[in-house]
Amino acid sequence: MQETISLIIEIIGTIAFAISGIRLAAAKDFDWFGAYIVGLVTAIGGGTLRDILLDTTPFWMVNGWYLTVTGLSLLYVILFRKQLVRLNSTFFLFDTIGLALFVVIGVQKTLDFDYPMWVAIVMGMITGAFGGVVRDILINEVPLIFRKDIYGTACIAGGLVYWLMIELGTSILLQQISCITVVVVIRLLAVRFNWYIPVLKNVENLKQ
């Protein structure tokens, strides 16, 4: 039951991430191939870096559905392009829930490899946020999460709450639900109330 729910959320998250990549690729006049690759990298890039750092086989190489789901996401964007804008808030919600689950997956997998909790929190953030960074590099833009949005910080907050729940001796299910809740709530509140991280003031005009 829990596995089924997890899988459904992971598929929803993968679709939301892939569509975010495909839409940004479309805005840059990428062809279908380029859009597919950008969508795929957005969806699997974070987990791939995590698995390389953990020195384990990247998750999408042992299960083909990530590539399939990305293909279906591309097909959906091609066919139902005009409906997408109206669904923006739905996609934002999917993206946020997917992000939260990706953090949980990253933390859990790292702990399974017996790393300390601080490494797991870093890996949770990488799993959730790094795909979007590679997406922005591929479309030749400054990564969005470095300049606005409470995104990476929501991942870290979720990881810290995960840690707290472990220290409190709660069940794994409660640890994971707490983490997901914190990521989702922080991100929703941040968008609703326009929270942001302070911008670093420029030190000099000279490039170093």
Place this chain on the structure above:
Amino acid sequence: MQETISLIIEIIGTIAFAISGIRLAAAKDFDWFGAYIVGLVTAIGGGTLRDILLDTTPFWMVNGWYLTVTGLSLLYVILFRKQLVRLNSTFFLFDTIGLALFVVIGVQKTLDFDYPMWVAIVMGMITGAFGGVVRDILINEVPLIFRKDIYGTACIAGGLVYWLMIELGTSILLQQISCITVVVVIRLLAVRFNWYIPVLKNVENLKQ
């Protein structure tokens, strides 16, 4: 005999890939060091990512000639700069044959690690096409293969034909020659008849 032919083609492909990187670096006023690195990354970047994903030692770390050949390519561009433009169609041919062989190497190496065929096809494409993507990231351009050129798709078509020949029970040599032929023919036809992948229509003006 077959190994000798493979090695000669691989060297030709490495030179063609390295020179493509060096020329684009030159267009961006890179110095010799920068041009060398961009040429090297273009030539070995795809195979390096493949080997990291397969969790094996990157091929260029066990055989020094890739670094040497890239150095000779740089020397050639420095000395015979003016002749390069006249040789454009020769380089295009070398680049295409090199691409095709890189796909075969990527597919074969992945199958040797007992991955399923669909992973091998992805690795064939990564081996052939990813070096050019990193090249374009390093020179701060949107990757070319995402916006024009039948390039990544030719790699995938070659991989699919490889698969077909395996399923038909043909010899390894025939599998590899078929793959190479398909990649080369598709790429030549695509350039000759101006084939392209459809561009994805922009979904919105807003950046997400």
Place this chain on the structure above:
Amino acid sequence: MQETISLIIEIIGTIAFAISGIRLAAAKDFDWFGAYIVGLVTAIGGGTLRDILLDTTPFWMVNGWYLTVTGLSLLYVILFRKQLVRLNSTFFLFDTIGLALFVVIGVQKTLDFDYPMWVAIVMGMITGAFGGVVRDILINEVPLIFRKDIYGTACIAGGLVYWLMIELGTSILLQQISCITVVVVIRLLAVRFNWYIPVLKNVENLKQ
């Protein structure tokens, strides 16, 4: 004693690299989170790629102080922003000494894995220079070291001298001190006398 000195130099180098990333991030209006990530990647990016290529656990995943030191560097930039410009030459010196030590660490670690010396020299350069390349990719600029600065080449020169001292049968300490000295002296002389690597002349106006 030697370990303590090494550790102090490594911390100084990490701080210098992190601050260079944070300052460039500030010039691009990154928020604190983005600046932290760019600073961190500048400091640990080279060693991380090295460790992935060597197929060993990335160094910062077994010792938390790299993340802490980067956090303190960010705090320092936030609090003492105005004093930074006056300290430019101090930071340049720290950066140079850090670079030299990073090269030594990269060479030594690679030799410990029984790779030949030419691989170790490449890894020394990657350890020293690759962090700055990723930094420039993240802020969406053409990597600085490809267009000016004797930087990567100083790393290679240091690696070659390391090799020479090994061939001469000197002690490890002398090998390392020679390498550090060469990197530092070349970089200081290069800046003082405005040395540069020749720029590659543009081959064509056409993009490939």
